[in-house]
Each structure stands twice: as structure tokens, then as C-alpha cells.
Amino acid sequence: MSALIEIEFRLNGISRRVTVPLQMSALEMLRDMMGQHGTKYGCGEGECGACTISVDHRTVNSCLKFAVDCNGRDIQTIEGLAATPFGENLNRAMVEHGAVQCGFCTPGIMMQAQQVLTDNPDASPAQIQRGLEGNLCRCTGYRKILDAIEAVAHPSPAGD
């Protein structure tokens, strides 16, 4: 039986304490122990970005992170992002642009979009596209996703 370690961290602004096996991933901890099902398991090896979360304000693949290494950190998941004004705004843009089909990639895409626009609020379409290199979508063909994020970065003045 693998060792159990108690860790404490902030999850979406709230202090949480949990006991995890040593080899557990942050993704398994969030989904299976903390009921945060917004973060998705796609590939489990860093290729798809469906599991993207923010750790100390940088996005990472939660499938590649050891849960024990969450100790002391500030973690945001899609549930936290969705409750922010930026998240609501992005959410609306994704819906309006038809950027969601099956929706499996959407939480990871939104987490990464937040990172790209936080680092560079004036990101160009090409910069947004590069920032999303680590996120796969098998449905939309990406165009509508990029349009939605661009609309948040550069809202049209008419507000249409």
C-alpha cells in the first residue's frame, strides 16, 4: 500500500485539506476526491489539455502533476474560473460563437484562454492560436473557439 500524505492548499479561493496517495495525480485528486468534475481526463499524458488547471497563476496539465505537489499552492479550476466576471464573459462568448460542441475540451480551453489573455490582454489572433497549442478539440475545428476568445480580447465597439 502506497503511503498517504496529508496536504493543504487553496482551491478556488477556499482552503482545503485532503489525504492523498503518493502517486496520485492532481487530476485524480480533483475529480475523485474533491468532486470537481469540470476538469477532464483526456489522454493522461500532457497531449490534449482537457485537464488544464491553474497552479499559482500558471496553467499546467493536472494529469502530469503529482497531487502531493499541490501542497501550499493556490489552485484554480474551471469551477473557480466560471464564477469570475472574466469567466462569465468568456462563457457567453463561447456560447455565442458556437465554440462548444461535445464540450469535453471546453474547460481546458477556457483555463488556457484565461492564461493567454492575462499574460497579454492585447493578444493577436496568432498569439491566441499559439497559446492554445496544448489544447486539442476534436469537434469544432478550432475556428469558433479562436473567434470566441478574440471577441473577449477585442470586443467590437458596437457591442453586437
Added chain:
Amino acid sequence: MAELRNYAAPRSLAEALQVLASGPATVLAGGTDLMPQSRSARVRFAPTLLNIQGVAELRGVRRRDGAVEIGALTTIATLRDDPAVRNGAPVLWQACDHFASDQIRNAATIGGNICNASPAGDTLVPLLVLDASVVLASGGAAGIHERRLPLSEFLTGPGRTARRPEELLVEVRIPVPASGWVDRYVKFGTRPALDISTIALALGGTLFDGRLENARLALGAVAPTAIRAHDAERVLAEGPLDRARIDRVVDAADAAIHPISDVRASDWYRRELVHNLLRRILTDVCPN
């Protein structure tokens, strides 16, 4: 994977070295390679997981004594955003800019990329061309011992290095190239992001009178480790970079490599890539 039984998350280098001195431990840095390895049992785990993320002194980039010194825990994203790297080591900057994806760059560390010793490790080819060395520390509370090794000696095989079990890689040192230094880096893969190199190569040297002096040539994913092609470097040093010399450099590089055939490419295709891309960067670096 073997059962992990103990966990240590020290806050200082001395404590981390103490853990390594007291018995076999698997080192956790960014985790981006360790986690998939732990799932596929590609790596045998020691009973102790040593998480070094809390050792703040292993982070950051300094410029000192004519060298860029990079702490082992510095992430690829930090390197990509650092002006000392961008200006002082553009080939390394390029490799960091094309490393995996944003999410992985935010977690992966340079020390981890080196210690994984993948023949296709993205930072290794630029670091070899820059003549980088690594600093290995051992000891503990009673004192810290350091030794320094050229990266080319540190990499001993696929996934194998000269790191002793009680040692931790703490720093990478890159001598700042002399003025007039030029370099080129190419990584060939099938898509821009998240790709493991089919091959990678980097060339550097001081351009003087139509010849490339102090030339260095490094190749990745064509041998058990990323390598320097010393014979090809000697051919470069012998005279002006004309067409005949380029042919001889390519021949010497071809003799230095031992590509395998795998899912990414055949041995034959890797050699073709080396010939053509090397020819291209040689022509590009000295256009006449």
C-alpha cells in the same frame, strides 16, 4: 511501478542532499515526464519520492563571470521569457519557445529535461552547442560538495546520466559565446506543438573570413544520447566553408550518427533529414 513508501519535500538544498545521502530516492521536479513514466512503469522508482519544488535556491537565471547560470528548477517558460537567455543563448531560447506546449513549459524544468536524458530532449542539442556544463551537488548539513561536468560527459545513454545516486543536478552553466558568434537550430517534427523531435540539430561558431571557427555541431534523436559531432567540427575548422567542405562536413556528421527506426521515422529518413537540414544551415550561416 515499485511502491513509493516515503515522501520528502525539503525547503533547502542541504536538506534535499541529506535525503539523497540517506538512501535511494526518485527526484520529482516538474513531474511532466515522471508522471507518465510512473504510469507506464518505464522507470523503476526508488522507495522515496523526493520533491525538490520547495528548494527556492534552485530557481532562476543569473549572469556571472562570463556565464549564464541557470538553476535546475527553472521552468522552460521562465527561460523562454528571460532576456539573458534570449540575447545570450538564442538557440536555447528557440528550443524553449518550441518546447511542447504552454502548459508543459509552465511545469517542466531544465534540470528535469537534462536528467531525463532522452536522445530527443529538446534543450540538450542547444546546450551541447553552447558547450554547457552541469553542476552536481552532494553532501548535506555537514557541508555541500559540488562537481562540474561537461554536458556531453553527463549524458551516457538513453535515460542514463553520470549522476550518482547521492547527487542532485543543481545548475546548468553556459559560457557566453565570444563576439561574432553565430548559431542556428532546427528541430524537425510533424507538427509545431507537443512533438518529440524526429531529429534536431544545432550549429554554432565564430564567423571569420568565410570560415566557421571554433565550430560546434550537435545532433539529437540520431544516437543513444544527444551528441556533439567532433569530426565534423574538425572539418569545419580546417578552412573556408565552400561547397566541397560542406560535403565533407555532412559526410562526417553522417558517420557520427546511429539513428534507429521507430514510429517517428526510419533510420534512412533520419539520415536524409540530417544531410539536408545540415546542408541548409551550413549554407545559411555562411552565404557564399
